[in-house]
Amino acid sequence: xxxxxxxCMMRAWxxxxxLSIATHPSVGARRFFGATAMASAGATGAVLWTVNPRIxxxxxxxxxxxxxxxxxxxxxxxxxxxxxxxxxxxxxxAAEEKRDAYWPRxxxxxxxxxxxxxxxxxxxIVDLLGIPQLSTGDMLREAVAAGTEVGKKAKSIMDxxxxxxxxxxxxxxxxxxxxxxxxxGFILDGFPRTLEQTRALDExxxxxxxxVSLVMAFDVDPAVLEERICxxxxxxxxxxxxxxxxxxxxxxxxxxxxxxxxxxxxxxxxGQPLYQRSDDTAEALKKRLDGYQKQTLPILDHYRPNGVxxxxxxxxxxxKVWEDVLKGLSVH
Numbered sequence: 001x002x003x004x005x006x007x008c009m010m011r012a013w014x015x016x017x018x019l020s021i022a023t024h025p026s027v028g029a030r031r032f033f034g035a036t037a038m039a040s041a042g043a044t045g046a047v048l049w050t051v052n053p054r055i056x057x058x059x060x061x062x063x064x065x066x067x068x069x070x071x072x073x074x075x076x077x078x079x080x081x082x083x084x085x086x087x088x089x090x091x092x093x094a095a096e097e098k099r100d101a102y103w104p105r106x107x108x109x110x111x112x113x114x115x116x117x118x119x120x121x122x123x124x125i126v127d128l129l130g131i132p133q134l135s136t137g138d139m140l141r142e143a144v145a146a147g148t149e150v151g152k153k154a155k156s157i158m159d160x161x162x163x164x165x166x167x168x169x170x171x172x173x174x175x176x177x178x179x180x181x182x183x184x185g186f187i188l189d190g191f192p193r194t195l196e197q198t199r200a201l202d203e204x205x206x207x208x209x210x211x212v213s214l215v216m217a218f219d220v221d222p223a224v225l226e227e228r229i230c231x232x233x234x235x236x237x238x239x240x241x242x243x244x245x246x247x248x249x250x251x252x253x254x255x256x257x258x259x260x261x262x263x264x265x266x267x268x269x270x271g272q273p274l275y276q277r278s279d280d281t282a283e284a285l286k287k288r289l290d291g292y293q294k295q296t297l298p299i300l301d302h303y304r305p306n307g308v309x310x311x312x313x314x315x316x317x318x319x320k321v322w323e324d325v326l327k328g329l330s331v332h
């Protein structure tokens with residue numbers, strides 16, 4: 001049926017356009033419709049042949065009924081072009097609205113103590129803005145694998161057992177943010193961690209005529225953080241995360257002391273045993289929080305005079321946290 005309809009449409013098209021492509025002044029229009037027109041025409045002809053009782057019953061051929069086929073072609077082309085225009089116009093409008101709301105290029109940092117919500121909100125920001133979240137570890141491995149000039153320097157140092165300097169890390173970042181996926185911006189993950197790294201990053205961006213445009217810090221009460229961190233269980237293979245209070249696995253059973261039995265903590269999907277990170281304890285969390293206070297807070301103070309620091313209460317309902325994140329993205 002489809003081949004019959006397509007053939008009829010082609011003949012009707014030719015019948016209504018008798019002049020050659022070389023001499024006809026509307027050749028540009030015919031080329032514009034191109035493949036889209038033929039696809040629409042073929043589909044329309046197939047539908048017409050299938051659903052029109054008169055055609056099926058009387059065996060009407062396209063050579064003997066060009067007017068009807070021509071009408072079907074025109075309708076198919078009109079519908080196809082209209083649908084294409086509406087889809088393209090809608091996509092363009094959405095892109096324009098996002099650009100107006102979040103332009104210029106976002107150069108972002110996310111800060112927060114362990115369990116503050118960076119891992120939850122970061123991917124949502126990536127999806128919203130269509131910008132990558134750049135991990136210094138991933139960038140370093142990619143640069144070494146690609147054999148870039150900076151990557152070769154880093155490999156030489158790592159092979160000798162040394163630590164990669166801040167200058168090399170900043171150089172790797174400088175190369176990475178030239179990639180097309182960073183045209184609208186990027187989020188730095190795990191960098192900077194010290195004031196020295198912060199100043200080196202600022203200097204690199206200044207040479208490009210840019211600066212950090214948003215530092216989003218998730219603030220959560222330490223008692224809430226302890227509850228979040230110490231109740232977290234993970235599946236090693238998939239990375240799926242569970243929580244004894246907020247998202248317990250289906251298999252969880254409690255002991256006489258009200259705490260979950262380790263042998264009952266299994267992944268909902270695979271049934272494999274879950275585990276807790278060695279630093280997901282109250283003692284380890286205290287040390288990590290002390291390190292965060294000493295290293296990260298000075299970075300926030302460094303950027304605060306620039307008016308780019310946005311503090312979000314990460315201890316509230318997760319939907320409210322996202323609302324505040326959206327407000328911060330729109331303001332800066």
